[in-house]
Amino acid sequence: xxxxxxxGIGLLGLGTVGQGVWKHLSEKQNDLASRLGxxxxxxxxxxxxLRKARSVxxxxxKITLDPYExxxxxxxxxxxxxxxxxxxxRELTLRALRLGKVVVSANKALLCEHGPEIFxxxxxxxxxFLFEAxxxxxxxxxxxxxxxxxANRFDLIVGILNGTCNHILTRMGEDGLSFADALKEAQALGxxxxxxxxxxxxxxxxxxxxxxxxLAHGKWAPRQRALVEGIRNIGPADIDFARxxxxxxxxxxxxxxxxxxxxxxxxxxxxxVPNREILARVSGVNNGxxxxxxxxGATTLAGxxxxxxxxxxxxxxxIVDAIAALTSGARQGLSSDDLASRERLGKSVRMGDLDEIxxxxxxxxxxxxxxxxxxxxxxxxxxxxxxxxxxxxYEHPNQGRGTVTLSTYPVSEAKMAKVLxxxxxxxxxLEEPVVLRIFSPET
Amino acid sequence: xxxxxxxGIGLLGLGTVGQGVWKHLSEKQNDLASRLGxxxxxxxxxxxxLRKARSVxxxxxKITLDPYExxxxxxxxxxxxxxxxxxxxRELTLRALRLGKVVVSANKALLCEHGPEIFxxxxxxxxxFLFEAxxxxxxxxxxxxxxxxxANRFDLIVGILNGTCNHILTRMGEDGLSFADALKEAQALGxxxxxxxxxxxxxxxxxxxxxxxxLAHGKWAPRQRALVEGIRNIGPADIDFARxxxxxxxxxxxxxxxxxxxxxxxxxxxxxVPNREILARVSGVNNGxxxxxxxxGATTLAGxxxxxxxxxxxxxxxIVDAIAALTSGARQGLSSDDLASRERLGKSVRMGDLDEIxxxxxxxxxxxxxxxxxxxxxxxxxxxxxxxxxxxxYEHPNQGRGTVTLSTYPVSEAKMAKVLxxxxxxxxxLEEPVVLRIFSPET
Numbered sequence: 001x002x003x004x005x006x007x008g009i010g011l012l013g014l015g016t017v018g019q020g021v022w023k024h025l026s027e028k029q030n031d032l033a034s035r036l037g038x039x040x041x042x043x044x045x046x047x048x049x050l051r052k053a054r055s056v057x058x059x060x061x062k063i064t065l066d067p068y069e070x071x072x073x074x075x076x077x078x079x080x081x082x083x084x085x086x087x088x089x090r091e092l093t094l095r096a097l098r099l100g101k102v103v104v105s106a107n108k109a110l111l112c113e114h115g116p117e118i119f120x121x122x123x124x125x126x127x128x129f130l131f132e133a134x135x136x137x138x139x140x141x142x143x144x145x146x147x148x149x150x151a152n153r154f155d156l157i158v159g160i161l162n163g164t165c166n167h168i169l170t171r172m173g174e175d176g177l178s179f180a181d182a183l184k185e186a187q188a189l190g191x192x193x194x195x196x197x198x199x200x201x202x203x204x205x206x207x208x209x210x211x212x213x214x215l216a217h218g219k220w221a222p223r224q225r226a227l228v229e230g231i232r233n234i235g236p237a238d239i240d241f242a243r244x245x246x247x248x249x250x251x252x253x254x255x256x257x258x259x260x261x262x263x264x265x266x267x268x269x270x271x272x273v274p275n276r277e278i279l280a281r282v283s284g285v286n287n288g289x290x291x292x293x294x295x296x297g298a299t300t301l302a303g304x305x306x307x308x309x310x311x312x313x314x315x316x317x318x319i320v321d322a323i324a325a326l327t328s329g330a331r332q333g334l335s336s337d338d339l340a341s342r343e344r345l346g347k348s349v350r351m352g353d354l355d356e357i358x359x360x361x362x363x364x365x366x367x368x369x370x371x372x373x374x375x376x377x378x379x380x381x382x383x384x385x386x387x388x389x390x391x392x393x394y395e396h397p398n399q400g401r402g403t404v405t406l407s408t409y410p411v412s413e414a415k416m417a418k419v420l421x422x423x424x425x426x427x428x429x430l431e432e433p434v435v436l437r438i439f440s441p442e443t
Numbered sequence: 444x445x446x447x448x449x450x451g452i453g454l455l456g457l458g459t460v461g462q463g464v465w466k467h468l469s470e471k472q473n474d475l476a477s478r479l480g481x482x483x484x485x486x487x488x489x490x491x492x493l494r495k496a497r498s499v500x501x502x503x504x505k506i507t508l509d510p511y512e513x514x515x516x517x518x519x520x521x522x523x524x525x526x527x528x529x530x531x532x533r534e535l536t537l538r539a540l541r542l543g544k545v546v547v548s549a550n551k552a553l554l555c556e557h558g559p560e561i562f563x564x565x566x567x568x569x570x571x572f573l574f575e576a577x578x579x580x581x582x583x584x585x586x587x588x589x590x591x592x593x594a595n596r597f598d599l600i601v602g603i604l605n606g607t608c609n610h611i612l613t614r615m616g617e618d619g620l621s622f623a624d625a626l627k628e629a630q631a632l633g634x635x636x637x638x639x640x641x642x643x644x645x646x647x648x649x650x651x652x653x654x655x656x657x658l659a660h661g662k663w664a665p666r667q668r669a670l671v672e673g674i675r676n677i678g679p680a681d682i683d684f685a686r687x688x689x690x691x692x693x694x695x696x697x698x699x700x701x702x703x704x705x706x707x708x709x710x711x712x713x714x715x716v717p718n719r720e721i722l723a724r725v726s727g728v729n730n731g732x733x734x735x736x737x738x739x740g741a742t743t744l745a746g747x748x749x750x751x752x753x754x755x756x757x758x759x760x761x762i763v764d765a766i767a768a769l770t771s772g773a774r775q776g777l778s779s780d781d782l783a784s785r786e787r788l789g790k791s792v793r794m795g796d797l798d799e800i801x802x803x804x805x806x807x808x809x810x811x812x813x814x815x816x817x818x819x820x821x822x823x824x825x826x827x828x829x830x831x832x833x834x835x836x837y838e839h840p841n842q843g844r845g846t847v848t849l850s851t852y853p854v855s856e857a858k859m860a861k862v863l864x865x866x867x868x869x870x871x872x873l874e875e876p877v878v879l880r881i882f883s884p885e886t
Contacts (some may be wrong), residue, residue, distance in 0.1 A: 037780030138739035140591025151759035158494025250552035281721045295467050296581035299746030313739035316594035337480030
């Protein structure tokens, strides 16, 4: 290339991620430009408030209140959508795609809810939609799944996809904080939103799991067919059980696929993970994902899952991919052929029956403290032929009640549901039992 | 693309990796072809022995003794060099590159020794050289470093890059095997060669470390300016010390870079890694690499480092990248601009002074068992103001000697060399001390 082309980049949103992108892209402009053989032009960022204090210095004429000044600018080739939400973001994303532009997005909710519409626009208008930043921040999981490990079919994908949950569970498990205190701390540190529902109830992790499941298997998992549980019920007795038996409490996303039977399942729930698993070592706000491929075996990627800079790193990675493709005339991201083949693939996949998933379980029961209580409990397990592996019994003599924590040998969700129904029918079981799965790659 | 092109693929070598590539590529031909919108033609494999028993069935007319029948075939667009070695492999690789073809290689020694020549041929003739399989088998580390994390500068890259060493150290550490027995087992399992020198003396790991260092910093590290140590001297007392203090024995590759001072160092050596580090959990034949980037923070990738299938997965990933590029007219792999910019980058990097690298150390001393021996030892540490953190002393009363294992606070290599010289000058120190570094990301 003798006369380098100029590639214009525009940002929608200048929150933590947007500021990180602007800052690092400015700092590395020369290096990246020389690697790519192009000129980079950071043209403009659209914001909601011109006067908000920002840590990165941007000339006034490069900031606008009007997102269409970014999208419609013919000199902007790459639009980074970093505003979040699914209404305005959808409108702006589709507008940019209809203009045949490259959209780089960190918006998992948008992709999860409007994936088919977005990719239809990509295929129709020849633009691109790149979304490395939408799952696991700085961990290049999308690229690994889509490109590096393309030779594989994945029968198991398991990940820690929500940094807020992982921070809370790490503080509870390693430092003895209560859920409420760990959540407060996460909010104070900026890891959790004022309204933490999306994070602690597993919805954010479900969005990310859906994206991984679609990439791997071509099918968008309907929320009502997935298992989505949060971490609000975790308490000190659960932490204690985990510590005693070499387990770590993690909020997992688990995508299982049976290629012979044709099903996949998507589950997002707190689980006990044996300490020997690498994922058990992924702590704090970090994310980690283990992919099990038929050719490569298990590969794990771990790193910062949240934070402006980690996500900015992923956005910049996508921008660079987009530029490499734009300047060579190639298509980066998912090509039409790739999207079409993924669509075909997805047609042969059905959502599996969650009831049939088998794993060891952990239960915490709050019991009336009187003679014969244990016997009644064990009779239920025995009735459904569920074997108990380990038990810890705590007395709370002054309160007239006790706590029992226990784990079972592997058993199906359906059978465990029956056991739970039986337990809840007992008058001696005082509260809703807390149920956790024990993660085992083998089952 | 209305009329799909046919892409021809040829293999040089049909060992474990070659057979894995042929097998999985045949099995997934239709799926990959539909994703890529092309026809795939597995044209031919060159071997040294036509009659050797192979686990994969290949029609006779697709096997040849003549590698040039593969390379020179105008219908072969992608040549996979899987024969290893650096003489014949260099000749064949350069021939294919001069024909403007894509070469996919698992050959770390070749790349490490002839990298500049190979990339000069790429730039001159417009071909491609892809080498994901050369480092860490199925772990997509090259792609992560080169593309996904392109926004970053890496001041620390630390990895377990040799599966044989890691298998041996895991068996010694977790199951109490001696080095000799663990090596024998690795050989029986096919993890280690009959002549294990390249693996256990750190040379293979150094090759891989050089490739990562070059990718990250643009400079090929000369072997004589690197620290290259193997694992032959590790013994039970070292394992015992590690276990007692929450450390894991790992053979590490450590690439440090100071962007202000302008230096990089490359070291490959056995080290003690705190159990809280994710790398401490990378066991058996697995590999793992942690990259510390200025934007993204620490990202770790781990998975099978060796074995035909894991490496085959990486080779197929590269083949797919190559095809995507060939069909779109784009350049995959390192573009000319990228190579030129890397070369410029490398010119500003010098090999750092290893002497100045600081870390905590571990020492094992074999001592004459008589009064006053310890005092003499401690006097040396004291003379050089090196503080001891932990000590274990073992008696071997019947042998007239004892063993001391100890760790120090962080100290420079230069200072430790002085301490060692002092210790070795003592008549009470009976054998060459065993010295290990204690890995700490902070130093």
